Amino acid sequence: MSTGYKIIEKEGAYFLTFQIVGWVDIFTRKVYRDIAIESLNFCQKSKGLEIFAYVIMSNHIHLFARSSKGDLSGTIRDFKSFTTKKFLEIINSKIESRSDWMKMVFKYHAKFKNKQTNQVWTHENHAEHIFSQKFIEQKINYIHNNPVRSGIVVKAEDYFYSSARNYADTESVIDVIIVDFLWKTI
Secondary structure, eight states: OOSSSOOOOOOOOOOEEEEGGGGGGGGSSHHHHHHHHHHHHHHHHHOOOOEEEEEESSSSSEEEETTTTTHHHHHHHHHHHHHHHHHHHHHHHHTTTTTTHHHHHHHHHHTTSOOOHHHHOOOOOOOOEEOSSSHHHHHHHHHHHHHHHHSSSSSGGGGGTTTTHHHTTTOOOSSSOOOOOOOOOO
């Protein structure tokens, strides 16, 4: 069921949330984070994805992004499709100790869609069009402080899987386009 959070402005920047079905904490394992990072990097290089901020949490990813090619929806679709295939390869291998449980959750959520045997990501991207400087700052701070609010780190820039590190001019796993505003930590 659609919630109305859709990508309408093809050239626009959006705050996006990609959630794993059933809130499965897939990203607690490095192998899955690496797949997501590799795919985001590919989308940047080959599909025109421009990332301004991101965070990879245990069961969801937040992005502030746009498409230089005007196809953000297509890029997200390709990202989710590629990562789903790679995640399922790991889950079906002998290295994932939670595979039986994960397969059960992904099969359960797939039953709501025709001809689908597994569903890893929710269909919604919770796309919010970014329209003002205040909204930009609000969303970037929200993204960066997600690990702080979750009690994972004290300072946002200490979380390795976040663009807060880019904004603090520290080593990071994904390059971003820095948005000019005053950097603040909670």
